[in-house]
Amino acid sequence: MKKRYLILAGLLVCVAAVAGCGCGKKSKDDGKQSETQVTVAPASDEQKKDGSSGSDTELVDMEKSTDEDITNIMGEKTSTSSKVVVINKTGSEVARIYIRPNSDEDDDWGDDLVNGMFTLKDGDKALYYFEKNAKDASGNTVSSYDIRISYTDENKSECFFRKIPLQNISQITLKMDGSGDSSIPYATYLTGSSKKETSTLTEVKKRLGLIDDDGQSTDGSDNDTDVTPTPGVTSAPAATTAPTPTPDPNNTDPTDNSASVAEQYIGQSLDNLIAACGEPQGSDYQNEPETGETGYHYYPSFTVSTTVDESGNEIVAGVW
Template sequence: MKKRYLAIAGLLVLAVVAAGCGKEKDKPAEQQVQATPTVTPQVTEAADLVDMEVSDEKNVIGEKTATASKVAIVNRTGSEIGAIYIRQHPEDEEETDDDEWGDDLVDGMFTLKNGEQAVYYYKKPSSAGITYDIRITYTDEDKNECFFRDLPLASMKQITLRMSGTGEDSIPYATYMTATGKKEISTLKDVKERLGLTEDEEDDDTDNPDPTSAPNPTSAPDPTSAPDPTQAPDDGDDDPDDTQPTDDTIDKATGYIGQSMDDLIAAIGSPQYDEYEDEPDTGKTGYHYYSNFTVSTTVDEDGNEIVTGIW
C-alpha cells in the first residue's frame, strides 16, 4: 500500500510540472503576436504624402529645384497658347536680337487655353534690379506672337497675360500680384508709352472696340453733361478724359471695392465693354474695361456682382 501511494504522488507531481511548462511557452507566443502589427501604419502614411506632392501642380515649366523661385503664369489673352519663351531683359534693348530667346519652355508638353495657368520655376536672379521678357506663340498659326517686356518677375507670385482691344490693333500687356500686395498692378500704361501712343490713339484704336460708340460725337460737346459725372461716361466714350480726370476717376472707383458694380456704374458711368470668365475655383469673374483702367468683379450664385479690384 505504501508503494502504491508513493506511485500516485509521483504521477501528480509530474502532471503539475507539465501543466506549468505549457503556460510558460504560451505567454511569449502571445506577446509576439501583439507586437507584430505596430510597424505597418508608418508605410501607409508615407505613401499618402508622396501622392499629395506629386498631384499638387500641373503645367510645370522650367527647372524645378529645391532653391528655385516660381511664379504662376495665367493666360487671359483670349487664345490658346502653344509656346512660351522667357529671358532676362537685355540692358541695351535697341541692340538686342529678338531671335535670342532660347528654347520653348513648353516644348509640346501641354497647351494653355484661355483661363488656364502654368507654373514657371527659374533660378533666382543675383540682383534685385533684373527684369524679364516673356514671348508667347499661339496654337493658331494665323495669330501673331506676343511680347511682354521688362517684367519684375522675381517680385511676383502671379502674372496674367492680357490683351487690350481686339483685332490687329490689340496691345499685349500684363497684370500681376506681388507676394505682399493686395491689388493687381497693370503694365498697360507703360506699354503704351513704349509704343508712343497718344491719348487720342488709345481711345480710337485700342480701348474702344465697340464700333457703334466711335461715330457718335453729338453728345460730347453738350455743356450740360460735363458737370454730371453719372452721365458723362455714358455719352462721352470717344474722349472721356474731357470730363473725367484720370486720377480722380480711378480714386473714385477704388472707393467702391467691396461694393456693388451697379453702384460704381451709377457713380462713374458704364465701361466701354465687359468680359466674363467662369473659373472653377472662384466662380464667375467679370472684367469691365474703361478707357484708362479696368474693374474686376465676382458674381455670386444670386447674381450679385461685387467689385474686387481696380487697375
C-alpha cells in the first residue's frame, strides 16, 4: 500500500514539472512576440510611388528666363540682331511706333512695329529687335535712328525723336517736357553698361530754336533752370577762337561745325576735328565692355563718339 502511494506521489511530481516547463516556455514566446510587434515594417512600393517616401519626392527645376517682365515684342529676333528696351513715359497711351534710319524726309517711315499687337500705357515697356549693322540706302552703316509714335487718342499729335544712336543703347525712355500743345518730346537713354542716362532735351530745344548755343532762351531770358542737363556731361563754353591744333588744310571753313564736316575726321585725331568745328558744348566718357574707354562730345546739331587708347590718344569713331 505504501509503495502505491509513493508511485502516485511520483506521478504528481512529474505532472507538476511538465506543467511548470510549459508555462515558462509560453512566457518566453510571449516576449518574442512582443518584440516582433514593435518592429516597424519598411514602406511598400505603393507608398514610395505616391510620394510618402522622402527619397523619391519629385524635384522641379526652375529656369529663369530673360526679359521675363516684358511681353510686348517688336521686330524679329535673329542670331545677329540687337535689342533695346523702349519705355513709354510720355503720359499717354501709345498705339503705333515707327523706327527708321535718320532721314530729313518724313514721307517714308516704313511699317508700324506694333501692328495692333499691344498698346503701351504710360510706364509700359516694349522690347525691340533690330539689325545692329543695318545699311542705309547709300550702303553706309546706319549711325542714328528716328522714332515716331502715335497715340490711341487720335486727337493727340504724333511725336518724333530724332538722331537716336540706337545701336549703342540698351534702354531708351520716351518723355515729354511740359504739357499741352507746348510740350516737347525728348528721350533719355542708357549706353552699354552705363548706369547714367543721357538726355536729348537740350539738343531738341536747340534744334527747335528755343535756346541758343549757350543754353540761353532765344527770347532773352535765362533758360538754365528749364533745361535738363545730361548726367555726367560737363558743360563747356562755346569756342570764340580757334584751338591750338593746326586745322586740317582740307577744311576751308574752320567755323563750319556741321555734321558733314565732322564726318570727314572719322579715323583722325579729335584735336583735328575740334580745330575745324570748335569746342563741343559738353563731353562724357564711359568705359564700354567691348571698345574700352569711349568719349561722347556734344555739338548743337550732332554728336561725336571717340575711342581712347592706352596712351591717351583720342580718335574720332563716329558722327551722328
